[in-house]
Amino acid sequence: MKNKNDILDGAFSSEEKSLLEVINASYLSIEDVKWLKSKWWFRRFIKVYAKELKKRYDDKPVIKKEFKEEELDPIVEIDDEIIDVLDFTQSIKMPSKEVIEILDFTKTIDITDVKDIADATETAQKKVKLEKKIWTAISIICTFVIIILSIILINWLLENKKTTNMVDNIYEVSELVEVEEETTAPIVAGEEETTIKETTTTKLSDYYKYANMNMIEANFDNLKSINPDTVGWIKVSGTKINYPYVQASDNDYYLKHSYDKSSNKKGWVFLDYRNDMESLSKNTILYAHGLTNNTMFGSMRTVLKPAWYNNKSNYVIKISTPTSNQLWHVFSVYTIEPESYYITSRFVDDTEYEKFLSTIKSRSIHDFGIDINKNDYVLTLSSCYDKTKRMVIHAKLIEKQSR
Numbered sequence: 573m574k575n576k577n578d579i580l581d582g583a584f585s586s587e588e589k590s591l592l593e594v595i596n597a598s599y600l601s602i603e604d605v606k607w608l609k610s611k612w613w614f615r616r617f618i619k620v621y622a623k624e625l626k627k628r629y630d631d632k633p634v635i636k637k638e639f640k641e642e643e644l645d646p647i648v649e650i651d652d653e654i655i656d657v658l659d660f661t662q663s664i665k666m667p668s669k670e671v672i673e674i675l676d677f678t679k680t681i682d683i684t685d686v687k688d689i690a691d692a693t694e695t696a697q698k699k700v701k702l703e704k705k706i707w708t709a710i711s712i713i714c715t716f717v718i719i720i721l722s723i724i725l726i727n728w729l730l731e732n733k734k735t736t737n738m739v740d741n742i743y744e745v746s747e748l749v750e751v752e753e754e755t756t757a758p759i760v761a762g763e764e765e766t767t768i769k770e771t772t773t774t775k776l777s778d779y780y781k782y783a784n785m786n787m788i789e790a791n792f793d794n795l796k797s798i799n800p801d802t803v804g805w806i807k808v809s810g811t812k813i814n815y816p817y818v819q820a821s822d823n824d825y826y827l828k829h830s831y832d833k834s835s836n837k838k839g840w841v842f843l844d845y846r847n848d849m850e851s852l853s854k855n856t857i858l859y860a861h862g863l864t865n866n867t868m869f870g871s872m873r874t875v876l877k878p879a880w881y882n883n884k885s886n887y888v889i890k891i892s893t894p895t896s897n898q899l900w901h902v903f904s905v906y907t908i909e910p911e912s913y914y915i916t917s918r919f920v921d922d923t924e925y926e927k928f929l930s931t932i933k934s935r936s937i938h939d940f941g942i943d944i945n946k947n948d949y950v951l952t953l954s955s956c957y958d959k960t961k962r963m964v965i966h967a968k969l970i971e972k973q974s975r
Contacts, residue, residue, distance in 0.1 A: 855950045
């Protein structure tokens with residue numbers, strides 16, 4: 573970039589001559605532009621300034637001013653301010669051609685009214701200063717939002733890691749095992765116990781096959797040493813649901829606390845405070861967040877897909893408690909708007925319960941081919957599917973064995 577002495581003493585390039593011409597014709601001074609400091613805002617200012625000048629001269633006669641080479645004598649026609657504007661333009665690397673293109677119209681109007689020039693300059697400055705304030709505010713807000721989102725993301729990652737570490741630790745201490753069952757097994761339906769035996773002429777039914785699947789057992793002494801609120805373990809076939817579950821005095825605490833009771837928005841799997849896994853209610857409900865990383869009840873989304881419900885080996889939910897092992901057979905899966913009906917736990921009479929069973933079974937997106945009646949007990953898994961819906965699994969008790 574040339575300093576002032578170089579410009580005064582030396583020759584101008586053709587581009588510099590054109591730029592000096594429009595600066596001279598448009599009456600820009602260094603005081604008008606030096607506060608802009610950047611190429612972006614200088615460009616914005618001369619656009620607004622040009623617009624304001626046009627407004628004031630639209631109704632005035634156009635006088636084509638001829639520009640002569642000799643008029644560029646720096647000592648006679650080009651004063652220090654015009655050269656300073658040229659110097660400023662070069663210092664911020666604003667392309668001369670762009671300035672010339674924006675302000676070239678000033679060579680075709682006869683600007684003689686000093687007030688018009690002053691008003692146009694003042695208005696342009698006010699508008700650009702306001703824009704700068706607005707953009708500064710927006711930048712601050714955006715920066716603040718980015719910081720907040722970064723904090724949320726970091727916290728989300730830390731909570732995920734903490735949950736993963738917690739699950740790994742739980743698997744180590746739980747001593748979870750599969751317990752082999754005999755070929756003949758009792759099937760509990762209400763208070764009736766039936767023993768089904770295979771004969772040489774009767775093929776095992778699917779129902780019987782499910783009733784004789786291996787059960788699970790966990791070391792609840794170890795688990796309760798981590799959290800005394802532990803009341804059971806649940807494993808859902810064909811999903812990643814394989815966790816101990818807890819129970820509090822309400823249905824809110826474990827929405828925001830992890831298994832070790834530390835604060836964690838991922839929460840944990842928990843039993844409805846109204847239920848008891850040993851003295852079963854007609855409808856026993858378990859809840860957990862439907863996390864998108866498939867932890868907690870996030871993998872429940874799998875049961876809504878044909879690949880899951882077309883595989884009959886997925887139909888069994890296994891539960892272990894300190895006093896019993898249980899098998900439950902899925903009979904209904906669906907999504908629904910939030911409601912309290914499907915999490916009703918007690919019923920006035922058999923008629924009300926039968927209506928409930930008919931309703932929740934009819935909602936299923938798949939027919940599991942299993943009957944259900946007033947003597948059956950229901951297990952309900954409830955989780956968020958998205959921001960507006962819940963996903964639900966209903967299963968009926970097919971076996972319960974004391975430990």
